[in-house]
Amino acid sequence: MKGLASRLGQMMLVLFGISVLVFAVFFATPGSDPSARIAGRGASPEVIERVRHAYGFDRPLPMRYLTMMDHLFISRNLTSYVNHGQNVVSEVFAAAPVTLSLVLWAALFWVAGALVFGMIGAAFQGGWIDRLLSFLALIGLSIPVFWLGEMVNLVSQSRFHESWLFSWVPPLGYVPFATSPLGWAKGLILPALTLAVAFIGLYSRVLRTDLLTAMQDDALRTARAKGVGPWRLWFCHALRLSGLSALSLFGLDFAQLLGGGALLTEVVFALPGVGHLTYQGLSTLDLPLIMATVLYAAFFVVIANAMIDGLYRLLDPRIGKGSHGG
Amino acid sequence: MAGDALLTVGELRLRHRQAGVLLDGVSLTVKRGQILGVVGESGSGKSLTGLSVLGLQPEGSLSGTLAFDGEDLTRFTPRDWRRFRGHRAAMIFQDPMTAFLPVRRIGPQIVEQIRLHTKLSRQAASERVVSLLARMGVPSPEQTAQRFPHELSGGLRQRAMIAMALSCDPELLIADEPTTALDVTVQAQILTLLKEIGAREASVMLITHDMGVVAQSCTDVAVLYAGVVIETGPVASVLQTPLHPYTQALLTAIPPMDGPRPERLPVIEGVPPSPETRPSGCVFAPRCPQISPECAVRPAMRGEGAHRAACVLVA
Amino acid sequence: MSALLQAKNVARTYKLGSGASLRAVDGISLELARGETLALVGESGCGKSTLGRLLMGFDRPDTGEILFDGQDLAKRSSHAQRVLRSQLQMVFQDSASAFNPRWTIGSALAEPFRIHKRPYSRQSLEDLLERVGLSGAFFDRYPGALSGGQRQRLNIARAIALSPRLIVADEPVSALDVSVQAQIVNLLRQLQADLDLACLFISHDLAVVRQISDRIAVMYLGAIVEEGETLSLLASPAHPYTRALVDAVPQPGKPLGAPLQGDVPSPLSPPNGCRFHTRCPVAQPRCSTERPDLEERQGQRRVACHFPLM
Numbered sequence: 001m002k003g004l005a006s007r008l009g010q011m012m013l014v015l016f017g018i019s020v021l022v023f024a025v026f027f028a029t030p031g032s033d034p035s036a037r038i039a040g041r042g043a044s045p046e047v048i049e050r051v052r053h054a055y056g057f058d059r060p061l062p063m064r065y066l067t068m069m070d071h072l073f074i075s076r077n078l079t080s081y082v083n084h085g086q087n088v089v090s091e092v093f094a095a096a097p098v099t100l101s102l103v104l105w106a107a108l109f110w111v112a113g114a115l116v117f118g119m120i121g122a123a124f125q126g127g128w129i130d131r132l133l134s135f136l137a138l139i140g141l142s143i144p145v146f147w148l149g150e151m152v153n154l155v156s157q158s159r160f161h162e163s164w165l166f167s168w169v170p171p172l173g174y175v176p177f178a179t180s181p182l183g184w185a186k187g188l189i190l191p192a193l194t195l196a197v198a199f200i201g202l203y204s205r206v207l208r209t210d211l212l213t214a215m216q217d218d219a220l221r222t223a224r225a226k227g228v229g230p231w232r233l234w235f236c237h238a239l240r241l242s243g244l245s246a247l248s249l250f251g252l253d254f255a256q257l258l259g260g261g262a263l264l265t266e267v268v269f270a271l272p273g274v275g276h277l278t279y280q281g282l283s284t285l286d287l288p289l290i291m292a293t294v295l296y297a298a299f300f301v302v303i304a305n306a307m308i309d310g311l312y313r314l315l316d317p318r319i320g321k322g323s324h325g326g
Numbered sequence: 327m328a329g330d331a332l333l334t335v336g337e338l339r340l341r342h343r344q345a346g347v348l349l350d351g352v353s354l355t356v357k358r359g360q361i362l363g364v365v366g367e368s369g370s371g372k373s374l375t376g377l378s379v380l381g382l383q384p385e386g387s388l389s390g391t392l393a394f395d396g397e398d399l400t401r402f403t404p405r406d407w408r409r410f411r412g413h414r415a416a417m418i419f420q421d422p423m424t425a426f427l428p429v430r431r432i433g434p435q436i437v438e439q440i441r442l443h444t445k446l447s448r449q450a451a452s453e454r455v456v457s458l459l460a461r462m463g464v465p466s467p468e469q470t471a472q473r474f475p476h477e478l479s480g481g482l483r484q485r486a487m488i489a490m491a492l493s494c495d496p497e498l499l500i501a502d503e504p505t506t507a508l509d510v511t512v513q514a515q516i517l518t519l520l521k522e523i524g525a526r527e528a529s530v531m532l533i534t535h536d537m538g539v540v541a542q543s544c545t546d547v548a549v550l551y552a553g554v555v556i557e558t559g560p561v562a563s564v565l566q567t568p569l570h571p572y573t574q575a576l577l578t579a580i581p582p583m584d585g586p587r588p589e590r591l592p593v594i595e596g597v598p599p600s601p602e603t604r605p606s607g608c609v610f611a612p613r614c615p616q617i618s619p620e621c622a623v624r625p626a627m628r629g630e631g632a633h634r635a636a637c638v639l640v641a
Numbered sequence: 642m643s644a645l646l647q648a649k650n651v652a653r654t655y656k657l658g659s660g661a662s663l664r665a666v667d668g669i670s671l672e673l674a675r676g677e678t679l680a681l682v683g684e685s686g687c688g689k690s691t692l693g694r695l696l697m698g699f700d701r702p703d704t705g706e707i708l709f710d711g712q713d714l715a716k717r718s719s720h721a722q723r724v725l726r727s728q729l730q731m732v733f734q735d736s737a738s739a740f741n742p743r744w745t746i747g748s749a750l751a752e753p754f755r756i757h758k759r760p761y762s763r764q765s766l767e768d769l770l771e772r773v774g775l776s777g778a779f780f781d782r783y784p785g786a787l788s789g790g791q792r793q794r795l796n797i798a799r800a801i802a803l804s805p806r807l808i809v810a811d812e813p814v815s816a817l818d819v820s821v822q823a824q825i826v827n828l829l830r831q832l833q834a835d836l837d838l839a840c841l842f843i844s845h846d847l848a849v850v851r852q853i854s855d856r857i858a859v860m861y862l863g864a865i866v867e868e869g870e871t872l873s874l875l876a877s878p879a880h881p882y883t884r885a886l887v888d889a890v891p892q893p894g895k896p897l898g899a900p901l902q903g904d905v906p907s908p909l910s911p912p913n914g915c916r917f918h919t920r921c922p923v924a925q926p927r928c929s930t931e932r933p934d935l936e937e938r939q940g941q942r943r944v945a946c947h948f949p950l951m
Contacts, residue, residue, distance in 0.1 A: 218424035225380055225419075226439040226490070227412035230404075236438075240429055317474045318428055367818035368789075479904045480685075509684035510845060514889040514900035521897070535818060538891030565893045579823040581852035583875065583892050590830070591823040591852065597788055 007309075011302050018298040019291075023065050026287050055081075068291065078288045088288045091277060092296055098174050099273035101184065102266065103257045105192030106199070111250070113200035118207030119234060125212060133204065140201030149194045149268035156190060172270040191269040195262055199253065203246065210242030217241060244316055248308045255304025259297030332358045332529050333379060333415075333498055336391035340374060340383055340553075346601030348374055348386070350553040350609070353627065356498065356531055361524035363540035363561065364533045365576075366550030369598055372533045375550070376500045379531070380417055381407045395497065413443040416491035420503040422483035426475040433471030436490045443494045458489040463519065481512035488519065492527060499523060500531045505539065517543040537577060541565055546632075549573050552598050552609040554624075559633030569635035572610045608637070644672040644708075645839050646696060646807055651705035653691055663908050665691040666702070667863035670935075675806070678833060678840040680850040680871070682886070683860035686908045689843045692860070693811050696841060697731055698722065709807070727757045730800040732793075734812035739796055740784040746770075746795060747780040753802045773798040774828060790821035794828065801832060807839045814849060826852055847890050851875055859883045862908055862916040865935055869942035879942060879949040881921045915947065923948055 035052040043051075052058050056067060071078035072089060080086040117137070121130045156166040168186060175183035214220065215238055223237045263275030270276075274293060281289030333356040340349040349371045356362045366372040377383045378392065381402060392399040394415065402410065411417075419425045426435055433455050440451040452471070459467035462485040475483055484504060491499055501520060505513035521543050524530040532544055540547050540561060547564050549557040549572070557570040568574045578592045596613045605611055607622040614621070620638040627634040634640070653666040665688045673679050681689040694700045696707060698714040707714050709725060717725065733739055740749050747766055754761040767777035773794040784792060793813060800808055810829070814822040830853055833840055844850050850857060851871055858868040859882065867880040878884045885901040903920045906912055912919045918928035927947055935945040 218419065218421065219427045221382065222417075222419060222425040222487075223427070224382055225411055225417040227408045227410070227442050228438070229408050237427060240427065244429075316429060318476050367820065481904050509905065510847070510889045511684060511885055511901045512904065513891070514897065515902075517891070518897060518900050536891060537819070537893055541893035542891045542895070542897040576819060577893065579820050580893070581823075581826065581848040583848055583851060583887070583890055583895075587852060587872065590827045593823045593827065594820055595824075597790070597821070 007306055011306060014302050015295070015298060019069065019295055020065070022291060022294050023068065026290060027064065028061055068288075071288075072292060072295065078292065080286050080289055083286075088286075088292045091289070092274060092292050095272055095274045095277045096296075097176070098271055099258060099260065099262060099266070099275060101174075101177065101188055102191055102195065102262060102271055102273060103254065105185075105188045106195040106257070106262070107250075107254055109193055109196035110199040110203060113196060114203035114207050114246075117200065117204035118211060121204060121208040122211040122215070122238075123234065125208075130208075137201035137205050140197045143197065144264075145194060145198060146264040146268050148197060149191070149265055152190055152194050153268065174271045174273075187271075191265055191271060194269075195257075195265045203249070206249065207242070207246050210245060211238050214238040214241040244312065247315070248312060251304050251308040251311070252301070255300045256297075258304075259300035260293055261297070330358050331355050332360075332395055333531070334391065334393045335375065335379070336393075338375065338378060338388070338390035338392060340371075340378065340386050340388050342384060342386040342601075347604065348553055348601060349378070350604060351390075351624075352550070352553065352555050354548040354555055354558060356529050357546075358497075358529055359524075360546050361521065361530040361532060361544045363544035363547040364531060364550060365535065365537060365540050365547060367535055367598060369552070369600070370550040371553040372535075372550050373502050376417065376502050376531060376533050379498075379500060380411050380415060382411075382417075409443075412439050412491075412496070413494045414496055415498040415500065416494070416496040417500040417502065418484075418487045418491045418504055421507050422480070422487040423475060425487055426483070428475055431472055431474055432478070432486050436471075436486070436493055439490055440493050454493065455489070458493055459486065462486070462489045462492075463515070464489070479512075480508050481515060484508060484512075484516055485519070488516075488523070492523065496528055498531065499528045500533070502533045503535070504532070506534070506536075513539075537565070537580060549576070552604055553601070554609050554636065555627070556610065556637070557635040558627070559629075559631075559635075563633040567633075569629065569633065569640050570610070570637045571614050571616055571639070573635070645675045645677075645710060646673040646841070647708040648672075648692075648696060649706050649708070651692070651695055651702040651707060653695055653700065653702050657909075661909055664863055664911070665908065666695060668705070669860075669863075669865055670705075671858055671865065671868065673807070673839055673841060675839055676833070676837045677856065678842055678854045680842045680844060680854035680857045681860060682844060682847065682850055682857055684845060684886075684905055686862065686905050687860040688863040688908070689860050690811055693731075693809050693841065693843050697729060697809050698725070723757070727753070727759075727803040728806045730803070730805040730808050732796050732800045732808060732810040732813045734815055740792070742783060742785055745781055745783060746787075749784065749795070750799055750802060753799060757803060759803060769798050769802060770795075772801075773832075774824070788821075789817055790824060793817065793825055797825075797828065797832070801836060801838070804836065805838070807841065809841045809843070811843045812845070813842075815844065815846060822849065829853060847875065847886060848892075859886065862906065862911050864916065864945065865943070866917065866945045867943065868935070869940065873940060874942065877951055879938065879944040879951045880917075880946050881923055881950060882917050884950060885920075885922075915945075923950075 035048050035055065035057055056064060068078070076089040078088045080088050117133050121133045124130050153172070156169045157172065160166050161169065169190060170183060170187050173187065175187050177184045219241065220233065220237055223233055228237065260274040260278045262273065263279050266273040266276040267279050274296060277289065278293040281293055335352055335354050338349050338352040339347065341347050352371060352375050354362065354364070364372045364375060374383055378388060381399065388400065426432065433452060436455045437448060437451040440446055440454060441448070446454065455471055456467045459470055464470050464482060464485050470478065470482065470486070478486065504520070505516050508516060517539060520530060520532065534540060544561050546559065547561050548555050549570065551572050557564060557568065557573045564573065565577065568577055575592070575594045581591060594613050599605065599609065599612065607624050611617050611621040616639060618638060625636045625638050627636045628640050629635055648669055648671050651666055651669050655663040655665055657663060669692060671679070681692060683689045695702050701715050709729060714722070714725065750766045750769060751761055763780070767780055770777050770779055775791060775794050775798070784795065787795060814825050817825060826849055832838060842850065842854055854871050856869065857871050857874050858865050859880065860866070861882050867874065867878065867883045874883065875887055878887055888898045889900060901920055906919060914930045914932055915928040918924040921928065925948060931947070933945045933947050935943045937943050938949065
C-alpha cells in the first residue's frame with residue numbers, strides 16, 4: 001500500500017512538472033504573448049490591451065498557470081484562442097475514441113505481425129527467409145509513415161480505387177462505431193496497417209532475438225529433455241521467457257500512440273483523433289489546445305509506465321519477493 | 327531383468343563443426359540395477375556423453391553405437407526422441423534454478439511432463455506430482471508444488487527436479503553433476519536419495535568430477551579423459567586398485583581426510599589436451615609417467631573380468 | 642606476540658526492504674598470527690564471505706573492531722588505508738573477471754606497483770610469474786589465453802606482488818578441476834612457507850582446508866561454532882555441526898553415513914537459542930532457548946555447544 005501511494009505521488013509530481021514546463025515554454029517565453037494574434041490583424045494597441053486584460057494575460061504568471069489548470073481539469077471549459085468559443089477539453093475527449101480505435105487496430109496488426117515474423121525468423125535463423133525478413137523489417141522501420149500513408153492513399157484512393165483490390169476502401173475520414181461497425185472497420189484497416197508497419201519491423205526483430213536467447217536457456221534444455229515437442233517449446237516455453245521484455249516495450253509504445261503519437265498517420269488519413277488535434281494546435285499555435293493535448297499525452301505515458309511496472313510485477317514472480325537465502 | 331544391459335554406448339564419436347572431435351571413442355554400459363558413475367574433469371566429455379544419450383548433444387556428426395534396451399538411438403527420428411525423452415530415460419542437470427522455467431510454478435511444470443507421456447487428467451497428474459514430491463522427501467509437498475523455483479532452497483529444487491525426472495517412471499535416470507551446486511550436507515542428502523532410486527526405481531548414470539561422490543553412491547564407474555573412456559569397472563575394484571595411470575593420479579590428487587598430511591599433493595603436470603591437440607595414440611601419453619613406445623598406438627580396453635582399462639600396462 | 646589480524650566481537654547486519662534485516666555476521670571474535678593459515682569453513686548463508694570482506698576492510702562492521710597489526714582499519718585515513726592495502730591482499734574464486742581482458746598480463750602485474758609507487762622492472766615481473774609456476778613468456782599475452790588454473794596462478798601472483806603480510810583467499814580453488822586444484826594448493830602452501838605469509842582461507846571444501854590450514858573456524862548462520870587446530874578438529878570434532886560436515890565429505894573408501902536432515906535455515910529468520918538446534922541430532926530442550934557461548938575447552942579448542950561431543 002505504501003508503495004502504491006508513493007507511486008501515485010510520483011505520477012502527480014511528473015504531471016505537475018510537465019504542465020509547468022509546457023506552460024513556461026508557451027506562455028512565459030518572450031514573444032509568446034498571444035493577445036496580438038487574438039485581437040486580429042491591424043488591431044490598435046488599445047484593442048490589444050483590452051484583449052490582454054480580458055484573457056487575463058496581464059496577471060502574474062503563477063496566477064495564469066493556476067487559472068489554466070483550473071480550466072483544464074476542474075471546470076473543463078478552456079476555450080481555444082483560435083476557434084473562439086470552442087471548448088478545448090471537450091474537443092480532446094471527442095477525439096480520443098478515434099485515436100483509440102486506430103491504435104487498437106494497429107496494435108492488433110503489429111502484435112500478430114511481430115509474433116509471426118519474429119517466430120519465423122527465429123525458427124529459420126540464418127536461412128534465406130530470416131535474412132529476407134530482416135531486410136524487410138529494416139525497410140519497414142525506415143520508411144517515414146507519412147510517405148507510406150500518402151502512397152497507400154495514392155494507390156487505394158485514386159490510382160487503383162476502381163480495381164477489385166481497393167474498391168472497398170471508403171473515402172478518407174472516420175466513421176464512428178456506433179454509426180456503422182463495418183464502416184468503422186473499413187475506414188481504419190489501411191491506416192492501422194500503415195501505422196503498424198514500422199512497429200512490426202522493430203518488434204519482430206526484438207522478439208526474434210529474445211526468442212533465440214531464450215532457446216539457449218537451460219530451462220529450454222530441460223524442456224527438451226522432458227520430451228516437449230517443437231511447437232510447445234516455442235510457444236509455451238521460449239515465448240513465456242522472452243515475452244516480458246517485448247510486453248513492456250509494447251506497453252510504452254501503445255500508450256504513447258494513444259496519447260497522440262500517431263499524429264502523422266491521423267493527418268494523412270484524415271482521422272480526427274488526438275494526434276490530428278495536436279497537429280492542428282501546433283500549426284495554428286493555439287496554445288490552450290496545445291496545453292490540453294500535451295498534458296493528455298503525458299498523462300497516458302505516465303499511467304502506462306506505472307501499469308507496465310505493475311504488470312511486470314504480476315507476470316514475473318521473481319520481482320518483489322525476496323528469494324530464499326542459500 | 328537385473329544385470330541385463332540397458333544402455334550400450336560403443337565407440338561414440340562426436341565431431342563438432344567448430345570445436346572439433348569432442349568425443350573420441352566413448353564405450354560404456356549401464357546395466358539394469360546399476361548406478362554407473364561417469365567421472366572426468368572438465369573437457370573430458372562426460373556431460374556430452376549424457377546429453378548424447380538423450381539426443382541433446384550440440385550440432386555435430388555422431389558416429390558409433392548407442393543402444394537402449396535393444397533400440398538403436400542413432401536411428402531415432404525427432405518423433406521417436408520426443409517419445410523417448412522424459413519417458414524411457416530422463417535427465418537432471420547441475421543447476422536446478424535455471425533448469426526450471428522461472429516464471430511458472432513447480433507443480434504445473436511437472437504436470438506438463440506427465441501429460442506429455444501419459445493420458446492422465448490434469449487433476450490426476452497434480453495428485454501424482456504431490457505424491458512424487460513426498461517420495462523425494464519434500465516437506466509439505468502440496469504447498470511446495472505451488473511455489474516458484476526461486477522460492478525454494480537449492481536442495482528442495484534439486485529434489486523437485488528429480489521428482490520431475492522420475493514422474494513417468496523412466497528406466498534410466500541421467501544425473502549431470504546433480505550435487506555440484508549444493509552445500510555439502512545437502513549433497514549428502516541428495517546422494518542418499520539417488521542411491522535409493524538406483525536400488526528401487528531406475529538405473530542411474532551419475533556424471534560427476536568428484537571421485538568421492540562416485541565412491542559413495544555408485545556401483546560401477548567409467549573414467550573419462552579427453553573424450554575417451556580409459557577405465558571401467560566396479561567401484562570397489564577401480565578405487566582400490568586403479569589400473570590406469572590417470573585414474574591413479576586422480577585418486578592421489580584428492581587431499582586425504584585421514585592420516586598424515588602430505589607435504590605436497592602428488593600432481594600430474596600439464597593439462598588435458600584439447601580436441602586439436604589430442605594425440606592419435608594413447609590420449610594420456612603426453613603426461614603419463616610410465617610412457618613406453620607402445621603408447622603410440624591407442625590401446626583398446628583390456629583386462630580380465632569387469633575391471634578394464636585402456637592402457638598397455640594392463641596384462 | 643601480538644596477532645597480525647584480530648577481530649573483536651564483529652557484527653554486520655544488512656537492512657533489506659520492507660523492514661527485514663539480515664544479520665550476516667553475529668558477534669565474531671578471532672585472531673590470526675603471523676605466518677599462520679586460518680580456514681573459515683561453512684555452507685551457504687553462514688557469513689564467511691561477509692566476514693572475509695569485513696576483515697579486508699571492504700566493508701565496515703556495525704559493531705566491534707578489526708585490528709590489523711594492532712591498528713583499527715576503519716579508523717585510518719584513506720591514505721593510511723591505501724598503504725595498508727599493500728599489506729593485505731585478496732584472491733577470489735572467479736578469476737576470469739578479476740582481470741581486464743584488454744590489458745596484457747605484464748600490465749596487470751605492474752599495476753599494483755604503479756598504484757603504490759614501488760619500483761619494478763620487466764625482469765622482476767617475469768620472476769614473479771615464474772614464482773607462481775607460469776612461464777615468463779606469458780608476459781605479453783592476454784588473460785584470455787590462460788586456462789582456469791593458470792588464471793588463478795596469475796591471481797596469486799598479483800596478490801603476492803607487493804609482498805603482503807596477509808592474504809585473504811575466498812574459495813580460490815573451488816572452480817578448478819581436482820588435478821589443477823592440487824597444483825594450486827601446493828603452490829599456496831609453498832608460498833606461505835617461503836614468504837612467511839599469513840592466510841585467511843575461506844572455503845566449503847574440508848579436504849582442501851585440511852591440506853592447507855593450521856587452524857579451522859567453523860561458521861554457521863553468522864557465528865563461529867567451533868575453532869581449533871586443523872588435524873585434531875577434523876579427527877575429533879566437538880560440535881555436532883562440524884561432525885556432520887566431516888561425515889558428509891565424500892571420500893573413497895568411506896561409506897555414506899546418515900545425512901543431516903533439513904536445509905540450512907534462512908539467515909533472515911534464524912532459530913532461537915542455539916542456531917543449529919533445528920537440525921542437531923543431539924539437541925536437548927535447553928538448546929532451543931539458550932544460545933551457547935563460544936567457550937575454550939582443553940586442547941585450545943573453542944566450542945559453542947551445551948552438549949559438545951568431546
